[in-house]
Structures are given as C-alpha cells and as structure tokens.
Amino acid sequence: xxxxxxxxxxxxxxxxxxxxxxxxxxxxxxxxxxxxxxxxxxxxxxxxxxxxxxxxxxxxxxxxxxxxxxxxxxxxxxxxxxxxxxxxxxxxxxxxxxxxxxxxxxxxxxxxxxxxxxxxxxxxxxxxxxxxxxxxxxxxxxxxxxxxxxxxxxxxxxxxxxxxxxxxxxxxxxxxxx
Numbered sequence: 001x002x003x004x005x006x007x008x009x010x011x012x013x014x015x016x017x018x019x020x021x022x023x024x025x026x027x028x029x030x031x032x033x034x035x036x037x038x039x040x041x042x043x044x045x046x047x048x049x050x051x052x053x054x055x056x057x058x059x060x061x062x063x064x065x066x067x068x069x070x071x072x073x074x075x076x077x078x079x080x081x082x083x084x085x086x087x088x089x090x091x092x093x094x095x096x097x098x099x100x101x102x103x104x105x106x107x108x109x110x111x112x113x114x115x116x117x118x119x120x121x122x123x124x125x126x127x128x129x130x131x132x133x134x135x136x137x138x139x140x141x142x143x144x145x146x147x148x149x150x151x152x153x154x155x156x157x158x159x160x161x162x163x164x165x166x167x168x169x170x171x172x173x174x175x176x177x178x
Contacts, residue, residue: 002055005036006165007175009050011116015041027052030173039063040138040162047116048073048159049167052175062162068101068136072161073143074111076120077152080129081107085150089133093149097139100146104134113158114172120155128155 007030009015015038017028024044036052039062053059061067089105108130120128133143144154160167170176 002053002058003033003036004055004058004165004178005031005033005052005175006167006170006178007031007050007052008167008170008172009042009047010172011047011118012044014044015050031175042159043141043144043157046157046159047172048157049162049165049170050159051162051165051178063138065137069163070104070134070136070161071138071159072132072134072166074108074113074158074160075131075133075143075147075154076110076128076156077131077147077154078126078128079152080127081131081147081150081152085152086131088150089146093146095139095142095145095149100139100142101135101137103146106132108132111158116156132160134161 012024014022014024014026017026019026031052035054037059039051039053039059042048042050051062062069086105089103092100092102110130135142143157147154165178
C-alpha cells in the first residue's frame with residue numbers, strides 16, 4: 001500500500017529533504033518518514049499543502065501537469081482585484097513562458113489562518129485582499145506571476161488543496177497520512 005502524507009509546509013521551509021548549503025530549514029526537520037518524497041514543489045516563501053509519497057506512479061499523477069490535478073491557493077494580494085483582473089485570470093494570462101491555462105478565481109473574505117512567521121508587511125497606504133485561485137498546471141511561481149501580471153502582486157500564498165486532498169485540520173509544520 002503506497003504511503004501518502006499531507007504536510008502543512010511553513011513559510012521559509014524548502015520542499016526538499018537536504019539543504020545543500022542554503023541555511024534554510026528542510027522537510028527533514030518536520031517529516032521523519034523514510035522513503036517518501038515530495039510530489040511537486042512549493043516555493044520557500046509559500047505555505048500550505050505539500051504531498052509526499054513513496055510511490056513513483058502516484059507522485060507523477062499528482063505532480064505532472066498532463067494529469068491536470070487542480071491545485072487551490074488562498075492568495076493575499078496587494079490591492080483589490082476588479083472584475084477585469086479576475087476575468088483575465090479565468091481566461092488565462094500570457095506570461096514570459098507562454099499562456100497559462102484558464103483558472104478558477106473568486107474574491108474571498110480573509111480566511112482564518114495561522115499567523116505567518118515572519119508576518120506579511122502591513123502598509124497603511126496600500127489595501128490588500130484575498131482571492132481563491134485554482135489552477136491545473138504548476139509552473140515555477142505561477143500564481144505569484146499571474147497575480148502580478150494583472151496588477152495585484154501576491155503578499156502571502158497558501159496552497160489549500162491538491163485534487164481531493166486539503167489542509168483541513170493540519171497545523172503548520174505537522175502532517176498526517178491520507
């Protein structure tokens with residue numbers, strides 16, 4: 001039976017088990033399970049759901065864009081996206097590495113999340129807001145590049161769901177088996 005671990009990756013943690021001299025914490029500080037590897041990546045400055053498995057085929061089905069596994073993010077963005085910005089995201093935007101697939105996006109109330117360490121810089125003169133964005137591909141820093149493309153840089157990014165798996169009930173830095 002393949003193992004599948006749902007891990008809530010804290011901000012600042014690398015999505016790998018070895019450091020290679022960067023000085024940043026890695027998965028090894030949180031997940032002491034031999035033989036599992038991340039199915040996909042989550043940037044060091046992003047938080048949230050990271051799946052780990054010991055099954056190469058399952059890892060490919062989760063991480064490979066050809067399987068179009070939906071990934072849902074909660075993004076705190078600078079400013080308040082208007083309808084035109086949201087429509088652009090739903091139609092797909094053209095980034096330097098080509099057009100993105102259409103996304104599902106909606107404005108949401110600020111979610112009840114754990115405090116981020118370090119906290120997001122607060123600026124009195126610049127409002128922020130939250131969106132929920134679901135994509136079916138996973139390019140490098142894609143959500144951040146998409147929101148910046150429509151004029152609303154991402155301040156905080158939390159991956160909440162991958163396919164049928166979600167962060168529900170998993171505290172930052174902890175994990176559970178699926």
